Amino acid sequence: MQVDHHAASHLIFGWNPLWVATTLFVVTYLLIISEKINRAIVAGLGAAMMVTLGVLNQQQAVAGIDFNTIGLLTGMMVLVAITRRCGVFQFVAIWAAKKVEAKPWGILLMLAVVTAAFSALLDNVTTVLLVAPITLLITDELKVNPYPYLFTEIFASNIGGTATLIGDPPNIMIGSAVGLTFNDFLLNLGPVSVISLIVTMGIIYFIWGRRLQATDEARERIMQFREREAITDVTLLKQSLTVLALVIVGFAFAHPLGLEPATIAMFGAGVLLLITNIGRDAEEQSEDVHHSFGEVEWVTIFFFVGLFIVVAGIEHAGLLNILANWVTDVTGGDMTYTAMLILWVSAVASAIVDNIPFVATMIPIIESMAPTFGGSENLEPLWWSLALGACLGGNGSLVGASANLIVAAFAERAGHRIAFLRFMALAFPLMLVSIVIASIYVYLRYL
Amino acid sequence: MLVRDAIIHTRVVRPGMPVRDVFDECGRVHVQSLPFVDMDGRLTGRVTLKNVMKIACLPEHMVHTATLLGSFLSCVNNAQDKIKELLPSPVDAYVRQTHVWIGSAEPAIKALAIMEKNDTSYLFVVDDGEYQGIVTIQGIAAKMSEMYAESLMGQ
Numbered sequence: 304m305q306v307d308h309h310a311a312s313h314l315i316f317g318w319n320p321l322w323v324a325t326t327l328f329v330v331t332y333l334l335i336i337s338e339k340i341n342r343a344i345v346a347g348l349g350a351a352m353m354v355t356l357g358v359l360n361q362q363q364a365v366a367g368i369d370f371n372t373i374g375l376l377t378g379m380m381v382l383v384a385i386t387r388r389c390g391v392f393q394f395v396a397i398w399a400a401k402k403v404e405a406k407p408w409g410i411l412l413m414l415a416v417v418t419a420a421f422s423a424l425l426d427n428v429t430t431v432l433l434v435a436p437i438t439l440l441i442t443d444e445l446k447v448n449p450y451p452y453l454f455t456e457i458f459a460s461n462i463g464g465t466a467t468l469i470g471d472p473p474n475i476m477i478g479s480a481v482g483l484t485f486n487d488f489l490l491n492l493g494p495v496s497v498i499s500l501i502v503t504m505g506i507i508y509f510i511w512g513r514r515l516q517a518t519d520e521a522r523e524r525i526m527q528f529r530e531r532e533a534i535t536d537v538t539l540l541k542q543s544l545t546v547l548a549l550v551i552v553g554f555a556f557a558h559p560l561g562l563e564p565a566t567i568a569m570f571g572a573g574v575l576l577l578i579t580n581i582g583r584d585a586e587e588q589s590e591d592v593h594h595s596f597g598e599v600e601w602v603t604i605f606f607f608v609g610l611f612i613v614v615a616g617i618e619h620a621g622l623l624n625i626l627a628n629w630v631t632d633v634t635g636g637d638m639t640y641t642a643m644l645i646l647w648v649s650a651v652a653s654a655i656v657d658n659i660p661f662v663a664t665m666i667p668i669i670e671s672m673a674p675t676f677g678g679s680e681n682l683e684p685l686w687w688s689l690a691l692g693a694c695l696g697g698n699g700s701l702v703g704a705s706a707n708l709i710v711a712a713f714a715e716r717a718g719h720r721i722a723f724l725r726f727m728a729l730a731f732p733l734m735l736v737s738i739v740i741a742s743i744y745v746y747l748r749y750l
Numbered sequence: 751m752l753v754r755d756a757i758i759h760t761r762v763v764r765p766g767m768p769v770r771d772v773f774d775e776c777g778r779v780h781v782q783s784l785p786f787v788d789m790d791g792r793l794t795g796r797v798t799l800k801n802v803m804k805i806a807c808l809p810e811h812m813v814h815t816a817t818l819l820g821s822f823l824s825c826v827n828n829a830q831d832k833i834k835e836l837l838p839s840p841v842d843a844y845v846r847q848t849h850v851w852i853g854s855a856e857p858a859i860k861a862l863a864i865m866e867k868n869d870t871s872y873l874f875v876v877d878d879g880e881y882q883g884i885v886t887i888q889g890i891a892a893k894m895s896e897m898y899a900e901s902l903m904g905q
Contacts, residue, residue, distance in 0.1 A: 390817065393815060393817075393818065397818065433814075435811070436810065436811035436812075436813075436814035436815050437811075437814075437815055437818075438811075439809075439811035440811050440812065440815045440818070440823075440825065443811075443824075443825050444823060444824060444825065524822055524823060524824065527820065527822045528818055528820075529818070529820070530818075532817045532818055533815075533817055533818055535817060713810065713811075716809075716810055717809055717810060717811055718809075
């Protein structure tokens with residue numbers, strides 16, 4: 304996020320820009336957390352007020368928007384929206400369940416792995432939206448309680464999303480701001496994500512797995528699933544998987560190619576839209592493109608735009624420098640202490656509130672600490688701590704991540720309510736276990 | 751051609767009417783929805799076959815995994831059993847808000863345009879607040895074909 308600190312801002316009524324910006328930021332943040340008003344509306348109005356009241360001028364506001372994040376999110380959303388139509392996700396879920404001969408614990412394990420893998424490459428919300436119905440169908444047939452399965456899939460989606468640049472919005476934001484590549488995330492966060500998943504599954508086995516039972520008759524019904532019937536469009540399957548694979552390869556080679564992730568994602572989306580519309584007349588193309596773009600979560604996109612401007616406002620006003628200095632004072636400029644503080648505070652905060660505004664605020668704060676630690680190239684432990692805390696912390700409660708709420712809502716509509724406190728009673732300590740693992744990992748690897 | 755030329759006269763649904771009666775009427779006149787009137791005879795809603803089926807025996811996860819369903823699944827058999835339980839039950843729980851409507855003296859083309867705009871295949875026909883019947887795309891198409899055949903015979 305590049306903001307011109309030197310351009311003058313003209314506060315109306317001659318108010319102190321720091322106070323105006325801070326007040327706007329706090330009010331915006333509180334309204335977002337309260338969920339009384341749609342967050343895109345709040346962020347948009349907060350951004351508009353930053354400009355209207357003179358904290359930023361319009362040029363500064365636009366400069367504060369991280370278009371790489373916006374482009375990456377939009378491109379991936381289009382890609383996923385088209386790909387999901389072919390039924391490949393359901394195919395993989397059923398195939399995985401049959402691979403373990405429909406044994407209840409085996410299915411739980413396989414669905415967790417499938418969820419984690421998809422979440423690493425696609426967005427968490429889409430992944431759980433596609434896996435949850437299959438889960439309910441299977442558990443219905445096996446006559447087992449779906450709660451352990453849904454709980455595990457929530458955890459798997461957040462852990463899987465931690466592993467890559469594109470797996471979770473906080474990673475996209477951090478990667479874009481700092482210049483960390485797809486490979487950087489995979490090599491640095493991949494291992495700890497795998498370890499966290501293994502340990503989490505071990506604990507879940509101890510709590511539920513060893514007691515999951517199903518009759519041979521019920522398992523036989525699952526084995527009769529014809530996963531091939533999940534594929535609704537073979538041509539689309541081939542097209543979308545090819546483009547997705549090329550996009551992932553593009554991410555892996557982005558650095559030598561000198562390309563930003565947003566370029567690769569948008570290029571992939573454009574290519575997939577093109578090849579899926581070859582041979583269609585103008586009206587059909589218009590309808591398809593309309594439909595594909597209609598599935599982009601524009602609320603999320605505009606939320607990001609507004610949020611970036613709000614954060615640019617407080618950065619311009621100097622609040623983030625003050626906060627960065629406060630953190631440095633608290634930690635005494637000690638890297639280990641700072642990294643652990645960021646990791647644990649991010650985790651707890653992300654369990655309670657939306658991690659996106661938190662990460663958006665933390666990025667410039669950490670950037671401001673560069674002089675304390677001898678340059679921005681030495682901030683790596685802090686970035687990984689922020690990413691791990693923000694992503695894994697989302698497992699701490701039902702409101703910790705969007706995917707959690709999606710699963711809970713779906714389960715409730717199906718008659719299997721996931722109560723907030725019941726979920727948190729196990730989820731929060733389990734999340735803390737993953738943060739302990741992350742702490743050990745960060746300490747051993749970077750400190 | 752006017753709407754009244756293609757109108758299908760149907761019974762109305764009243765509070766407490768069993769679902770089976772709705773199914774019978776819809777099957778008899780080949781429509782997918784019937785108007786719901788209150789105790790005073792005022793048109794206050796509609797009952798659609800799609801909505802009844804969805805609420806009664808199609809949980810969301812079965813819809814999402816529709817292509818995978820088969821008769822080997824107990825959930826499919828359970829759903830069929832639920833329909834049997836559903837038939838004698840009152841239809842009141844399945845009433846939805848009132849649908850778009852059109853007057854009987856309006857052109858049939860206008861009916862088609864309103865259907866297209868609202869992404870539906872039927873409209874209720876209402877004159878001065880009184881339900882007259884239902885007009886469907888199928889009904890209009892059948893009437894157009896009949897009128898064309900009559901015009902050929904007339905030649």
